Amino acid sequence: MKKIYLGVAGVFVSLLIFGTMLYESAERAECYDLFLSQYESYVYTSPGDKFNVTIYWCSSHNVTSRSRIVVKIPQLKVWVVYNGTLLQTGPGWYKELQVPLHVLFNHNVTLTNLSATVKILDDTKREYSLVLGNWSFEVSDHMNPLNITEYTEKVFSFNEGYSFISYKVGILNPLNTTVYVMNITYSGISGISTVAIACYNATSIFDTPELYNVKNIPKDSLLPQEGCAIPPEEERFIVMYMNITPSVKMLLIKPKIVYRIADKDKNETMAGGIMEFVRIHERCNSEGS
Template sequence: MEKFGWSIVVVSIFLFSALLVGISNEKSVESLRCSSDIFLSEYVAYVYTSQNDTINVPIYWCPSKVGKNVSVVLYLPFFNAWVNYDKSSIRRGFRGYFKLQVPMPIMLNHSRDIKNLSLDVLIRDSNSEKNLIIPFGNWSFEISKKNPYKLVVVEHREEVFTPKIDTAFITYGLGLLNPTNTTVYIMNLSYSLSPSKVSTIAVACYNVTSISDLPWVNKIEDIPKDLMLSNGGCPILPGKRIYVLVYMKVDPSVRMLLLRPKIIYRIGNRTESMPGGTMSFIRIPEMCECNFR
């Protein structure tokens, strides 16, 4: 009986020690994760835009431990644009990351590709200050002519998230209103990015009333063939709207994608173009579990 009692004591001590080791390891993992600030900000991007336009680009922040008086300043040197966030304007989003918006004023008079953009970050707290330079990615800008646009973007899909790192099958969607008194034909939604990184599988048009009514397609073979964009274009009658979906494949090497496509349409005997809405696609494989007091 005495030996049995000692066995219980030994087993209990062993289990308690294992529990302590587990807690210690868990804390060390959390400490490792939270030892520095993590930013998701490096985009592959195509933007079709007019001169003097401004877009807001989301980045995602997993902070190290910070106090109640934290503030974050983001500065984009190439475009001389900045924004300041205090704690009251910072909210957790997908997988625990904080979403911050970077204003990007398009002060370009011609189309161009810009490689290796960077973003300056200043993080202030009551007793500390950190200066960081983080990657902002590779950007392709196409500047449109200053024609008045005949169509109105009434709605578009803004963000797509995934925790997966494999090849992604995603959709870009938007609604277009024709306020003119003549039928307009959508001929294409295009972008200029490496096909090995981002490629269009199909474009389809839907007569629905909201972007939330668009069908959710998980497989390429499920794309409705009868709704695909034809050579003659997709008609929008006067005063009516349609919704367009672009089905795309994104390579695993693209961790973040920003897309503002070029809408090509025909009105009468003229072919014109205009910018679509801006959508971002972000892979966030790991949870942000750091404390934020």
């Protein structure tokens, strides 16, 4: 009987240790923050240009006025500090870390698996190494004689399948001659394709059709071979319709807009506004959001 009691005691102790290990493991897992950051990116830009990229953060702890978040991107010489309570909350209840990027180079650059570190300082101290994805910068000393008035900034998807999205941009022609928008382009990104480009005479991007299938694009709005004509002091809205494959979880594009001024034979280029496409697979349920 003594051996039996010792055996039972041994089993009980083993179960207690195993249970403690499971609890500690679960407790550690609950302490992990979740980040959405891995973009496939194309940026048409010029030396000295500045723009923001968003890191989406689901905090494992309550975000208070004492919370400080430090983001560093060594390759792009970025160092920025945030006050947790001043962060905006986006779809899925993720906090948005708006990271300013400054183009410090004057030539084309491709960055694969761009890395960043995030330190979170509150009641605890946590540090994470992030991958910001793959970035293609096409750098040009282009001039922007046309005015970008509006553009699609963010598109969110809550499914993992193929997505049909649109990039919309409003262009105002301040010149005294007609301008023709010939194309909107990007390069270096796999998993996305342009299926059509359309030109609309509207008062806002919100007045352009909201379409979910390429078959529904009005044929008389498709970009003509001679381009979308924008008379002097008038505005047109160019819409690029794209298919996104499931392999692309996040996308950032600042496309190249190709145009021609009526009294010139040569095409010119300018940068559009930045659009982010983000897949959100699960809602952030932490106290921090």
